[in-house]
Amino acid sequence: MDREPSGQDDAPKKEKWGWYLLLLVPFVASLWVPFYNKLTPELGGFPFFYWYLFLWIAIGALITAVVYFATREPR
Secondary structure, three states: OOOOOHHHHHHHHHHOHHHHHOOHHHHHHHHOHHHOOOOOOOEOOEOHHHHHHHHHHHHHHHHHHHHHHHHOOOO
8 A cells, every 4th residue: 555646656657558559459450341341261161251350359359468468557
């Protein structure tokens, strides 16, 4: 519970805001339909539309983990 005065505590938080912009990448990639509005190339019999979105689920989880570890407070 040792907290620094409020003026000194804000500086590290301002440096980390850029990491949160990385969270927009999977959001934009999955909501911008012209990126993946096609059937080819197929992967394992699945049209591009489906495997592209499934791939972004894994990429989004990875990006979320990177942002979490980059912005968490040290113990």
